[in-house]
Amino acid sequence: MFKPVFAALALAIASASSAHAGDNLLVQRVQQEQAMNLPAKGMSMTEVERRFGTPTSKLDARGGGHPKQPVINRWMYPGYIVYFERSRVIHTVLNTPAGNNKNPSNPL
Known part of the structure; x- marks a missing residue:
């Protein structure tokens, strides 16, 4: 027992x-x-590229098929990924071995 x-x-x-x-x-x-010095929420794509340089990769856009589903763009930099809604930063995420963002080329 x-x-x-x-x-x-x-x-x-x-x-x-x-x-x-x-x-x-x-x-x-x-x-x-x-x-860290990372792209801040609300920055434009132009500002991000001017301040942080050209990304190592610009992944294919997702969404945009409906007004309530805006286009999401993802730019990869060494060590982090920048997520844009249309052309404005909504989030920057560090690439970490334990994170679930190891393969950001997969659909959202």
Whole structure:
């Protein structure tokens, strides 16, 4: 009777530790992004290219088939990807080995 209770307790503790470790990694990633000089939300494509140079790659645009689905453009730079809605930055994401943005050429 005690084995299942002990196993469940051990699993709950392990899950809590894992979640806490994940939170720490997220906080570290956000702090790293804030410390870097990255394209800011609202910048135009022209401003980004002038300030950060030509991207290593401009991925195919996605969306745009409906007014509620604007065109999303993605530019790759060494270490990060810049996402644009139409021609304005909406987000900049660091490329990290643990991130899910390892292959941004896949559809959104």
